[in-house]
Amino acid sequence: MDYLEFKITCLEEFREILIAELAEIGFDSFMETEEGLDAYAPQNEFDREAFNEIVEKYSLPAQISMHESIMPKVNWNEEWEKNYDPIAVEDLVFVRASFHEPVEGFKYEIVINPKMSFGTGHHATTFQMLKHQGEIDHQGKRVLDVGSGTGILAIMAHLLEAREVEAFDIDEWCVENGNENFDLNGLTTRMDIGTIREVNAQGIYDIILANINKNVLLDEMEIYASLMPSEGYLLLSGFYTEDIDDLMEVAQPLGLKLLKSNSKDNWAALILQKD
Incomplete structure (x- = not known):
């Protein structure tokens, strides 16, 4: 199943709002960028009308511009290796991908290769x-x-x-x-x-x-x-x-x-x- 990829440029204060709105209409994966966010939706389930309503709603206040393309499933691992950084939840848990090195000083470690999942x-x-x-x-x-x-x-x-x-x-x-x-x-x-x-x-x-x-x-x-x-x-x-x-x-x-x-x-x- 292919995914539609939307590279969205927007004001920083609207990034989380757009993620929440798009998640409500079937987008299931997001990647925050310096310019805004990349958002992904299954092509065969995409609700174009609902998407256009959200874009129209926030176009002016969020200063939205975007580029749409199709992203085959097979490309996702490569994209995550380029963009996915490990994170730390205080000293409780270190979350990393399999291509990252382990880090000491945490009670737990989780290895996540996220592909297209949220x-x-x-x-x-x-x-x-x-x-x-x-x-x-x-x-x-x-x-x-x-x-x-x-x-x-x-x-x-x-x-x-x-x-x-x-x-x-x-x-x-x-x-x-x-x-x-x-x-x-x-x-x-x-x-x-x-x-x-x-x-x-x-x-x-x-x-x-x-x-x-x-x-x-x-x-x-x-x-x-x-x-x-x-x-x-x-x-x-x-x-x-x-x-x-x-x-x-x-x-x-x-x-x-x-x-x-x-x-x-x-x-x-x-x-x-x-x-």
Whole structure:
């Protein structure tokens, strides 16, 4: 499956806004650049009308200019090797690709070869989810990673000694890439494909990780709550700080209380616990 590639030049303060807007209409991979961002969408699922509406909305205030092209799947590894730098989440975890050298001084290391999948640790949402995971006891716990992308959060759960880790994503390419990353990090579990309703998650999960977007989180919140025990944890990200109230309006009647919230570049991350 080929991807449409959009090299977008825009004002820096609109970069994260455009990423959020484009993610809502099916774009599943982004790379921030000095000029703006590169955005990628599956060619056979591309919604041209919705895309044009977003461009028109932000064209003047964000000073948008762009170049569109088709990017075959086979080129993605090469592109990431050119542009992907390792990252550090404080002293908790060092995230690198297989072509980077290991670095000492971190509690954990994750090796991610991201290909076209979202979730490398560079984005503020993934960074904060990893940080919050480091604050939650995973040892001996059953963990569910919803919309797993590269599998980075599931891998972190494994490193934190979760007893069982399950993960899934709606994108076939993410599943393929996620399983490759699982192999690189010693996970024997396999990523499933589908939504939380389609994979039909069974049983109770002590920790649920969901780094998706506001609309999906609102739609699936009741399902998350139904799969959690009393005092179970729900870690959320993928939305702006101004969206927190909307999410908590749905979460609180389900017995989910807010323990902690963080923000980075106006992206929010929450730790919720079930009564």
